[in-house]
Amino acid sequence: MEAVRDLTFTVDAGELVCLVGPSGCGKTTLLKCMGGLLTPTSGEVLLEGRRVSGPPPGMAFVFQEYGRSLxxxxxxxxxxxxxxxxxxxxxxxxxxxxxxxxxxxxxxxxxxxxxxxxxxxxxxxxxxxxxxxxxPRVLLMDEPFAAVDAQTRADLEDLVRGLWRERGITILFVTHDIDEAVYLGERVIVLSASPTVVREQLKVDLPAERDQLHTRVDPRFAELRTHVYEQIQAAKRGTPQAAVGTTVRTDTPPPR
Known part of the structure; x- marks a missing residue:
């Protein structure tokens, strides 16, 4: 059974990128491949130009089920x-x-x-x-706040964004929460339903300084999260990306 198809994208050094998509689209599978915990049947993962064939020394992984990782x-x-x-x-x-x-x-x-x-x-x-x-130079986070309450989740979101700005770590953050993806990320990669491809790469043009009180009521925040939500719903229906009607300012990084 094919779970993941064409997932070609790049995360730049020092970037915080969030990955979202329909449930069961292979987000965790993708992250395990990127972390060297699972070998892809085809394609490759490159870290700083070198192929990942096992857990790289410059990479760390934060799992969703903290109770089982401690x-x-x-x-x-x-x-x-x-x-x-x-x-x-x-x-x-x-x-x-x-x-x-x-x-x-x-x-x-x-x-x-x-x-x-x-x-x-x-x-x-x-x-x-x-x-x-x-x-680590690269931090992979697999829905790390899914099991905590809403208030704790907000605190942890601010913690991660603060640490990212302070330490300059490259972070790829997988989440099923659309609001969280828009709040945290500098870019949001939207995946299709399985077999999975990259549906869209969306630049989050919110201010660098973000907080739970003001950022989430910003009209631009609402516009971005509505667009991502619409893309995921369309992915569930199998609607081509070009057929989705919402217009939103995007800036997909050019190939390196």
């Missing part, structure tokens, strides 16, 4: 430190990176706690901290 018998600090043991760093350097990462996600005082002692949102912050401590 070890409950290990304290928060130990969970964050775990991948650093494979990098040949000194113990002092590992501790420095752990403290910096936990401080960056607002959990400086939780290092000695166990994951099961924390809320769901705090556990996902631990998962993000673990990725940050690894000092």
């Amino acid at each position: 070890f409950p018998w290990m304290r928060v600090g130990e969970n964050v430190e775990l991948p650093l043991r494979q990098k040949g760093l000194s113990k002092a350097r590992r501790r420095e990176l752990v403290r910096d990462a936990l401080e960056s996600v607002g959990l400086a005082d939780a290092e000695g706690a166990y994951p099961w002692q924390l809320s769901g949102g705090m556990q996902q912050r631990v998962a993000i901290a673990r990725a940050l401590a690894y000092e």
